[in-house]
Structure formats: C-alpha cells, structure tokens
Amino acid sequence: MTKRRVSKPVVDLLRVPDGPRDRQLLLGDTVHVAENNDGWSRIVAEKDGYAGWLETDHLSEDMPATHWINAPATHAYVAPDIKSRDLVSLSYGSKIHATAETDRFVQTELGFVPKVHTAAITEKPHDPVAVAELFLGTPYLWGGNSRFGIDCSGLVQAALLACGIPCPGDSGDQEQALGAVLSAESPAQRGDLLFWKGHVAWVSGDNMILHANASHMAVVYEPMDRAIQRIQDQGDGPVTARKRL
Incomplete structure (x- = not known):
C-alpha cells in the first residue's frame, strides 16, 4: 500500500x-x-x-510533520500578520509541516499559523481529560473528529491520541481495548471512562462527566447520576462498563 x-x-x-x-x-x-x-x-x-x-x-x-495544533482551533493566514486574510481553519490535533518559522508564525503549505497555537510534534500533554475539556461547546457531529464537530468516541480518541495513548475510533472498540474494568461499586475518578451501548463519556470530576451527546448536540458537562438516568429513560440502556486507564 x-x-x-x-x-x-x-x-x-x-x-x-x-x-x-x-x-x-x-x-x-x-x-x-x-x-x-x-x-x-x-x-x-x-x-x-x-x-x-x-x-x-x-x-x-507524505511528509514528516514538524508541529501539531494544540489550541482548540486556529487559522492559517496569507501572510505572517494577524490582520491579513485567513485562508483556512485548523482543528486541534492537526499536524503541519513547517517550511519556515518566525518568532510569531509557522509557515506551512496552507499559510502562516500562529506559533502560539502549535507545539513541536514530539511534545505531548499528559492529561487526556484536560484535552477533552478544550472541546467544551463543540457541536455534536456523528462521526466527527474535529473542533468543528465531534461525537462521543471522537472526543475520547482526540484526547488519548494527543497524549500518545493508542485508541480505536468507535466506542464499541474503545470499550474492548481501553483500560481495566471497574466494578459498579468502585468510586469513579477523573479520567475514568463510562460506556453505554453506542456511547462513551469521560469522568471529569466528582459525579460529573464530559461527553459529546446528541441530547445536548454539543460537548457538555453533565452530572453523572443524572446522565445515567436520562440515558436509561430515553431507551438507550444502562452503563455497560466502567473502565480506568
């Protein structure tokens, strides 16, 4: 291939x-x-x-990436000037190949990207929940993987891949591949994953989850107990697994 x-x-x-x-x-x-x-x-x-x-x-x-976009989203400009015309928008996680750099911009084949919105390709964050929180308010999009539209499994994958942790693309495969199974009695902690049939959410804090969902049509925080009950009431079943990375 x-x-x-x-x-x-x-x-x-x-x-x-x-x-x-x-x-x-x-x-x-x-x-x-x-x-x-x-x-x-x-x-x-x-x-x-x-x-x-x-x-x-x-x-x-194919060409080797030198930087990646570490802001929720950014623009590529026609010139190394924030007042110049923007050419395209780029999502968190995009990989770029720098052809030149200044103290404020990285030049790419798509235009000039603000350097403050980039990181060296070797630099990785360490907290996947903090990465997922950058997508707060992103509109829900079935099959979406970007800041411009994302779904539940896309949110999990974007956060884990940014941190250098392998992750499948679909929630069913994520349930099988990620982490260790927790019992229903185990207290949830930040960074745990909750799975339903066809859905996944991050535990972001005490009785709080972060997920992209079609009820809110966005990435939102939601009280865990309320979300579990809501999802059950709407006919999508109970939590199928609680997992810790």
Missing part, C-alpha cells in the same frame, strides 16, 4: 465512495492507500487502523 498524507483541514472517511461518513481525518494524518478508483481512494488510517474511502485529491505526498 502507498503511504499518503491528508492535505485538507478536515476530511470525511466514508463507508463507500460518496456514501455515509463513518469518521473523519485531520490535516497531516497519515494513511495507507489500498485502492484508487475514479477519484476515490480506499485507505487505512495509520493512527487507528480505521478503513474507508475519501476523495483522492484530499491526499498528498
């Missing part, structure tokens, strides 16, 4: 060409192309093994 790099800010990963979105990829994500067919490429994402289709012209030659 041929190695390529996502060259657009956010790209939908589709089940079939021109079909429904399963997940998203961000600028700089590395993929392996298994097949090209009439303007579409079937790929496997290097970060999590997720497979699907995307438009071939959303890919470019």
Whole structure:
C-alpha cells in the first residue's frame, strides 16, 4: 500500500465512495492507500487502523510533520500578520509541516499559523481529560473528529491520541481495548471512562462527566447520576462498563 498524507483541514472517511461518513481525518494524518478508483481512494488510517474511502485529491505526498495544533482551533493566514486574510481553519490535533518559522508564525503549505497555537510534534500533554475539556461547546457531529464537530468516541480518541495513548475510533472498540474494568461499586475518578451501548463519556470530576451527546448536540458537562438516568429513560440502556486507564 502507498503511504499518503491528508492535505485538507478536515476530511470525511466514508463507508463507500460518496456514501455515509463513518469518521473523519485531520490535516497531516497519515494513511495507507489500498485502492484508487475514479477519484476515490480506499485507505487505512495509520493512527487507528480505521478503513474507508475519501476523495483522492484530499491526499498528498507524505511528509514528516514538524508541529501539531494544540489550541482548540486556529487559522492559517496569507501572510505572517494577524490582520491579513485567513485562508483556512485548523482543528486541534492537526499536524503541519513547517517550511519556515518566525518568532510569531509557522509557515506551512496552507499559510502562516500562529506559533502560539502549535507545539513541536514530539511534545505531548499528559492529561487526556484536560484535552477533552478544550472541546467544551463543540457541536455534536456523528462521526466527527474535529473542533468543528465531534461525537462521543471522537472526543475520547482526540484526547488519548494527543497524549500518545493508542485508541480505536468507535466506542464499541474503545470499550474492548481501553483500560481495566471497574466494578459498579468502585468510586469513579477523573479520567475514568463510562460506556453505554453506542456511547462513551469521560469522568471529569466528582459525579460529573464530559461527553459529546446528541441530547445536548454539543460537548457538555453533565452530572453523572443524572446522565445515567436520562440515558436509561430515553431507551438507550444502562452503563455497560466502567473502565480506568
């Protein structure tokens, strides 16, 4: 398979060409192309093994990332000047290749990105819940993986991958792959994960969770006991697992 790099800010990963979105990829994500067919490429994402289709012209030659976006979102400008025209918006977690740097900007193929919104590719945060909290207020989007729209499993994956912790893309796979199982009697603590059938949430504090959910259509804090009861009442079942990383 041929190695390529996502060259657009956010790209939908589709089940079939021109079909429904399963997940998203961000600028700089590395993929392996298994097949090209009439303007579409079937790929496997290097970060999590997720497979699907995307438009071939959303890919470019692979190049090593030098920095990543560590602000919730940022802009690339036409010049190294915050008053110049912005060209694109970039989400947290996007990877960029610097062609030049000043004391205030990183120059990329998409434009000039404020240096304060970037970190060296080797720098990683250590608290995944703190990363997830950067997405507070982000609109809910089924299959979304960016600051512009995200779902429950996307929120978990974005936080863990930023911290260098491998993480699948879907909540069912996350339930199987992540952490150690806790008993129902174990007190929850910050950083635990709660799973339901088709849903996942971070424990962010005492009786508090942080999750992207379709009831609020956003990433929100919600009292844990209230969320468990609400999800049960709306017919989506009980908590299926409590896990600690």
